[in-house]
Amino acid sequence: MNYKEHKSEPFWWGMFSQGGVIAALLIPIHIFLGGIAVHLGLIDAELMSHERLTDLLQNPLVKLYLCVLLIFPLYHAAHRIRFTLAEIGLHSLAKILPVLCYGGALLGTAVVLYILWILL
Amino acid sequence: MMLDSETTKTYTRPISKAWWLRDRGHFNRRYFMFLLRELTSVFVALYVVLFIYEIFLLTKGPDAHTAFRESMSAGPWIAFHIIALLFALYHSYTWLGLTTKMQAAGRGLVKIGTKTLPPILIALGSYGAWIVATCVIAYLFLTL
Amino acid sequence: MSDLRTIKITVLRYRPEEEDAPTEQTYEVEFRDDWVVLDALNHIKDHIDGTLSFRWSCRMGVCGSCGMMVNGEPKLTCAAMLRDYYPNEVRVEPLVNFPIVRDLVIDMTDFMDKLKAVKPWIIREEEKPVSEGEYLQTPDQLKDYKQFSQCINCMLCYAACPVYGLEHDFVGPAAIALGHRYNLDSRDEGNQQRQHVIASKEGIWECTYVGECSVVCPKHVDPAEAIQQTKVATTTNRFKSLVMPWGNKK
Numbered sequence: 001m002n003y004k005e006h007k008s009e010p011f012w013w014g015m016f017s018q019g020g021v022i023a024a025l026l027i028p029i030h031i032f033l034g035g036i037a038v039h040l041g042l043i044d045a046e047l048m049s050h051e052r053l054t055d056l057l058q059n060p061l062v063k064l065y066l067c068v069l070l071i072f073p074l075y076h077a078a079h080r081i082r083f084t085l086a087e088i089g090l091h092s093l094a095k096i097l098p099v100l101c102y103g104g105a106l107l108g109t110a111v112v113l114y115i116l117w118i119l120l
Numbered sequence: 121m122m123l124d125s126e127t128t129k130t131y132t133r134p135i136s137k138a139w140w141l142r143d144r145g146h147f148n149r150r151y152f153m154f155l156l157r158e159l160t161s162v163f164v165a166l167y168v169v170l171f172i173y174e175i176f177l178l179t180k181g182p183d184a185h186t187a188f189r190e191s192m193s194a195g196p197w198i199a200f201h202i203i204a205l206l207f208a209l210y211h212s213y214t215w216l217g218l219t220t221k222m223q224a225a226g227r228g229l230v231k232i233g234t235k236t237l238p239p240i241l242i243a244l245g246s247y248g249a250w251i252v253a254t255c256v257i258a259y260l261f262l263t264l
Numbered sequence: 265m266s267d268l269r270t271i272k273i274t275v276l277r278y279r280p281e282e283e284d285a286p287t288e289q290t291y292e293v294e295f296r297d298d299w300v301v302l303d304a305l306n307h308i309k310d311h312i313d314g315t316l317s318f319r320w321s322c323r324m325g326v327c328g329s330c331g332m333m334v335n336g337e338p339k340l341t342c343a344a345m346l347r348d349y350y351p352n353e354v355r356v357e358p359l360v361n362f363p364i365v366r367d368l369v370i371d372m373t374d375f376m377d378k379l380k381a382v383k384p385w386i387i388r389e390e391e392k393p394v395s396e397g398e399y400l401q402t403p404d405q406l407k408d409y410k411q412f413s414q415c416i417n418c419m420l421c422y423a424a425c426p427v428y429g430l431e432h433d434f435v436g437p438a439a440i441a442l443g444h445r446y447n448l449d450s451r452d453e454g455n456q457q458r459q460h461v462i463a464s465k466e467g468i469w470e471c472t473y474v475g476e477c478s479v480v481c482p483k484h485v486d487p488a489e490a491i492q493q494t495k496v497a498t499t500t501n502r503f504k505s506l507v508m509p510w511g512n513k514k
Contacts, residue, residue: 001433003381003461009469010502013495023164024215025253028208031167033261035201039193043262048189050182056264057178066175070168077165083472084158089137091430112172119179129280130363130371135429143426144360146336151426154474218473218492225489227408227448229496234404 012079012102019076026069054120063116070112078105160211163204216246268294271346272353273304275316278364286364289313290353295346301354302330302341305368318368325482328418332368333357338420338480359423361432375419378435381461382443387454399451412445412490414483421477421487427470434470435461437477437487444490463498471495 037043046052056062078101086094136143140155177185191197222229224239231237273293278286291312293304302320309316320330323342330341335355346354362370386399421437428434443458461467471491478488 001377001381001466003435003464003466005460005463006465006467006469007502009465010463010495010499013469014499014503017496017499020211020215023161023208024212025250026257027164027167028205028212029254029257030171031201031205031208033258034171035167035192036198036205039198039201045189047262050178050185053185054178057175070172073164073168077161077168080158080161080472081165084155084161087426087430087472088140088155108169108172111176115172115176115179119176128365128371130365131278131280131284131286132363133286133360135361135426139426139429143429144336144357148336148476150476150479151474154476158472221486222489222492222496225486225493226411226444227493229493234402236407 012075012098015072015075015105016079017076019072019074019079022068023073023076027073030069057116057120063120066116067112071109074105074108075102078102156207157210157214160207160214163207164211167201167204167208212250216250217243219246268296269350270294271304271350273301273308274353274355275305275308275368276355276357276364277316277367278358279315280366295350297347299346300342301332301334301339301344301346301356304346304354305341305356316368317366326416328416331359331418331420331423333360333423338423340418340420340482343482359419361423361425361429362419370419372419374432375417375422375436375439378439379417379442382435382439382446382458383454383461384439384442384446386446386449386452387457388451389453401450405450408450409445409448412441412448412485415442415445415485416483418482420480420482421485424476424480426474426476427472431466431470433466435464435467437471437491438485440468440471440494441485441487441490444494447494459498462494468494468498 033043034048038045038048057066082097082101085097090097133144140151141147143151174185174188177188219229220239220243223237223242228236228239230242270292272290274288274290276286277289291304291308293307293312295304295307299307302323305316305318306320309318318330318332318341320342321327322329325340325343328340331338332341333339333356334341334344335349338359341356356368358364358368358370362372362374365371392399415438417438419438422428425434425437428436440462443462446452447455447458447462463469468491471488473488473492475488478486481487
């Protein structure tokens with residue numbers, strides 16, 4: 001076996017683990033507030049209204065926060081999905097899966113940046 | 121003793137395709153929990169994509185966004201969010217526990233001087249960070 | 265004096281000159297309360313069926329040669345008490361993920377090659393002459409790697425690892441943990457010579473942290489954490505060298 005240090009895996013793994021931390025710390029409360037609490041009437045529905053949210057998004061710090069919240073977990077998920085698909089039967093696609101998964105995360109990154117800084 | 125694999129007739133039992141359910145005749149609960157752990161990322165990704173879609177709708181004006189919000193209040197979508205929340209919490213639990221386990225092995229990750237920091241401090245730090253982050257986000261969201 | 269009980273032991277048999285695939289054979293063994301699975305196998309070989317083949321040596325959890333699947337879990341058979349399984353039957357199979365040579369004996373060539381590849385010995389850039397004395401180490405420096413040095417090369421972790429089962433090129437838990445052990449040793453200077461193996465595609469990056477290697481390890485080596493720590497260190501160094509390419513690469 002001829003081993004060679006892999007140069008790009010550390011980069012993807014770094015993004016995966018950053019995303020893992022951010023998803024672990026921040027995602028549950030967001031799901032709870034915007035996806036459950038507001039619909040069960042636990043919090044005021046006005047908090048998720050168009051007027052209120054567009055108002056919040058005027059704040060550049062909120063935009064920056066959303067960048068972190070939405071972009072890093074995409075790489076986290078891309079990495080896990082890449083390996084899990086190979087492990088549950090798509091082993092023969094092990095060469096293409098990174099392109100598809102990380103490609104998806106890169107596309108998602110571009111979409112987030114485009115919406116936050118060009119559309120808004 | 122080393123074997124000449126060219127001349128020795130060996131037999132290899134291949135791993136099952138669904139090894140996380142049944143591997144060569146046996147069920148291993150930890151393999152199954154591993155797969156659930158990896159599956160959390162799918163729910164994280166779905167939620168993030170939905171979130172991005174909502175911000176996109178914000179740029180389309182109040183009507184489009186209000187309609188989206190109304191559709192989200194339907195039972196199946198609430199159920200989706202509840203399941204996603206459970207998976208997200210399982211991710212938090214496994215992920216934050218991981219740093220503690222890493223600290224507990226060998227040299228650990230964080231050393232102060234010549235001593236490895238006790239893993240319990242890392243556990244308190246990471247689960248504590250979760251509580252603080254959760255409270256701060258909730259507070260800012262409700263009061264900003 | 266001690267009452268004997270009878271337990272059913274089903275063993276996977278493979279006799280390459282007679283059959284193309286493994287078969288099963290069940291033995292009934294009278295055992296004493298303090299017997300382990302290996303005792304039962306030796307009893308079978310000595311008194312019931314002399315053709316049964318298996319590896320063993322020390323009988324006390326040190327040599328690492330009696331690893332087998334016991335009811336689907338990789339175990340040192342010298343440490344698996346029969347009374348813990350009784351009255352159920354015990355299934356003994358060779359370690360999975362390895363080619364079977366005969367009955368319960370597996371071919372460990374692949375593991376030996378990988379072990380050698382990580383250079384699990386102290387490497388010095390320049391050896392100092394014996395007259396200058398030994399390389400000294402403080403108790404704290406010893407503690408850094410001691411846990412990872414407990415490996416007895418029993419290969420239970422390879423049998424526990426689905427990643428190795430799916431991808432045989434994976435360097436695997438024990439070999440990486442042992443490489444890590446020497447990288448953490450204050451007397452060692454061989455990090456660079458191991459990095460291309462440990463941080464290769466087939467090395468740490470193949471691992472998805474199932475964690476089963478650490479669960480089955482009879483010596484509590486925790487190879488899963490050794491791999492995670494190496495991933496963190498390698499990633500940190502990679503990002504550092506991207507941000508500060510002029511920095512010391514060591």
